[in-house]
Amino acid sequence: MPTIKDVARLAGVSPSTASRAMHDNKMISEATKERVRKAMEELDYSPNYSAQNLVKRESNTIGIILPVRENQDSLGNNPFFMQIIQGITSVCTEKDYMVSLASGRSDEELIKNIQTLIRSGNIRKFIFLYSKKDDPAFSFVQKEQVPCVVVGQAYGPANQETMFVDNDNFQAGQDVTQFLLDRHYQNLLFLYTDLDEMVEMERIKGYLDRMQSLGLKALSFQLSRVDEAKTMAELQSFLQQNPQIEAMICCDDVIAVRTQRILEWLQYKPSDFAMISFNNTMVTELAKPSLTSVEIFPFQLGEKAASLLLERNLKGLDKPYFLPHEIIERGSTPYL
Amino acid sequence: MPTIKDVARLAGVSPSTASRAMHDNKMISEATKERVRKAMEELDYSPNYSAQNLVKRESNTIGIILPVRENQDSLGNNPFFMQIIQGITSVCTEKDYMVSLASGRSDEELIKNIQTLIRSGNIRKFIFLYSKKDDPAFSFVQKEQVPCVVVGQAYGPANQETMFVDNDNFQAGQDVTQFLLDRHYQNLLFLYTDLDEMVEMERIKGYLDRMQSLGLKALSFQLSRVDEAKTMAELQSFLQQNPQIEAMICCDDVIAVRTQRILEWLQYKPSDFAMISFNNTMVTELAKPSLTSVEIFPFQLGEKAASLLLERNLKGLDKPYFLPHEIIERGSTPYL
Known part of the structure; x- marks a missing residue:
């Protein structure tokens, strides 16, 4: 060497x-x-970075923090992490930075891993791939006063070293509503599973805001995450009570495909309801009809998170940095 | 500190x-x-690992090597990487190892990143998350004579520091064939897209072997990766020429869901063919009927890869280390 x-x-x-x-x-x-x-x-x-680290006390490495995995499958089912990570590594490659991962099966294990990265790896720059309420790992990193970027929205106050990168889900909720209105659907239903999730909350708020500002009646329906039989019975009765519904906004693609299945069991035809959803994952193409969906550009979210972290101009930005989204039109939203 | x-x-x-x-x-x-x-x-x-590294010239870090991404989506669409990575980090956490990533948009960039991990990060242990023919990154790591584990099968000779961890796809191909035979289907069709992929080749070989050993006629059909109209026309004529077909083995879940869609366009009923596939991804639940599929345990593949690498007992194992698989039964394979 x-x-x-x-x-x-x-x-x-x-x-x-x-x-x-x-x-x-x-x-x-x-x-x-x-x-x-x-x-x-x-x-x-x-x-020799190791030698430099002894002097600089900081390595040329970004630490990526993954959410706690409750079970072996919980993460594999999120189709975005890999793309966000790819966006991060893409920027790091250009700037000669390395990328390390912190993950864990519990908050304690995750914090232990972050601690190892900070103390043994001299890593002082972190990207959270998630954002959740009352997160002990986030509190820990906040206390360490190291620069970090969160891919997601803020649940509470954060220190001056912290920054948030996200899609504007409120705006996206408004946009899908307007998209359906432009195609002459007026009686819209919003389907969601969990409003404790900030993403779902912002999306439905965008929908409600748009409907309200136009004086239109807004309807929403919560799908149970687990009980499919119960969900089917409830949706059937809901649709019978609201026969005017022409189109559905689903809070993500998986909810949309689930809803398509339920509607088929309930003997509805695919043409009975227009449907639009969010995330633009691979299931949009497997759906019948294929789903119009909102692309959220996870690769670019990762790129932006890494750029902001390496530019070190985090301070003073107290609003999230919003990346654009885009409605990808497919067969599920013909003009009425 | x-x-x-x-x-x-x-x-x-x-x-x-x-x-x-x-x-x-x-x-x-x-x-x-x-x-x-x-x-x-x-x-x-x-x-202080950095200080130790200067003496030991080796860090407590494993380098994970991702495949070259031809475009921003190419990796996000593989549902397994994240789970394999989780399995790796799970073992590393226990053994106080850190995990770094190497990725790139081209072979050159990937090799540059691996080089940075070796030279600047003093990383001497690697896991390849993929396996492909004539891979320059693999050749580079082979030349560096550092221990590595490949998640996948060997395409050619490898040095004594290298080991392979994989599912036994040949055995899995035999098992799904036997599973259908046990349910009284005898006229089976195997659907695939690309036999240059080692995984597909091994699976179809298992099928052919099982059929041949029982003196049954084996049929196979190649779906075009791109041209859906052409695929539809060809499959229609193939099924007209082979009206005896009762069940289909699809080389992965996405092929299975695509085939279900094509069959529906061709006016077949879901009950016309039993169907079994591989990988047990989330689309199995979204399919109609839901798909019987082979679980390949990607989390465990990651765990095993990391364990073997950290146990340092790589030498002398010239066969791949096979992990078990399991058929998960769903609605697509009723008894005939």
Whole structure:
């Protein structure tokens, strides 16, 4: 493995000059820096980060914090984590940063892992891939006063080192409502499972806001997460009481496909209701009819989170950084 | 942050004794080791890995190598990576290892990232989350002579530091065939997309082997990955020429759901063919009827890969380490 001495020799400078050049010291001329850079490339030299860490007390590594997994499947079923991670690593590659993961089966284990990254790995920069109420891991990172970016929305106050990156789910809720209205549907139903989830809450609020501002009647229905028979009976009676419903907004693609199945069991035809949903996952193409859905660009969320963290301009931004979304039109929303 | 001197003071020993105790030196009594361990716990002391790395030239970190992503979606659509990663981190947490990621948009970028992990991060242990023919990243790691475990099957010879962990897809192909035969289906069709994929090749070989050994006629059909209209026309004519077909084996769940859709367009009833598939992803529940499928336990694959890598007993194992699979029965395979 080449050393800094090899680089210095090839560049024709002293090792200390080579080191200053590598650290972009203002005392060193651009021409010398260029010679040192070329020598580094030619020798395929990487600075020894471990040695640097002892001095800098900070590694060139970002720590990604995954949510606690309650069971082996709970994470694999979220189709976004991998894409967000890819977006993060894409930016880190460009900036010569490495990426480490922290995960755990419990809050305690997750915190222990974050602690290991901070104390043993000298990692001082973190990205939370999730956001939840009263999260002990988040509180721990807040107390450590290290810069962090949360992919998701804020549940409460955060310190000045923290920043949030997310889609504007309220706006997206308004947009899908307007999309259906533009296609001449007026009697809309919003389907959701859990309003404790910030994402669902924001989306339904956007829907309610849009309907209210136009003086239209807003309807919503909660699907049970577990009991399919109960859900089917309740939805049947709900639709009988509200025969005017023409279109449905589903809080995510899986809810939409579940609803399609229930409607089929209830002997409704696919053409009886238009349907739009959120997340634009692979199931949109497997649905019948294929689902119009809101693309939320998880790869770009990851990219933006990493860029903000590495730019170190976190301070003073107390609002979430919103990334755009886009409605992808498919067969489930023809003009009425 | 506490130092080794603080630990030594609390334990009532010299710093060098504390250090020897931490490294489990035989010169140090169990009683002293226990005192040092307690002092470490009380002070919440972690050894400074960076400092250790300079001596050991090896970090307590495993590098996970992701496949090159051709586009932003290509990885997010594989439902297994996240679960395999979770299995890996689960084992690493127990053994106080950290986990870093290497990924890239091209072979060159991926290799550059692996190089950074090796040279700057002192990482000497890797897990490939994929396996493909003539892979430059794999060749690079082979040349570096670092221990690695591949989740997948071997495409060619590998050095003594390398080991493979996988499901026995040949056996799984035999098992799904027998499962259908046990339910009294005899005229089976195997559907696949790409036999260059080792996984698909092994699965169909298992099917062909089982059919041949029983003297039954084996049929197979290749679905185009892209052209749905062409696939539909070809499958229609294939089924007209082979009206005896009673059941279908699909090489994965997505192929199965695609096939269900095509069959519906072709005016077949869901009860016309039994269907079984592989991977047991979330789409099995969204299919109509819900799909019987082979669970491949990706979390356990990750756990096993990490255990083997950390046990350092890689040498001498020239066969892949096979993990069990399990057929999960759902509505698509009633008794005939």
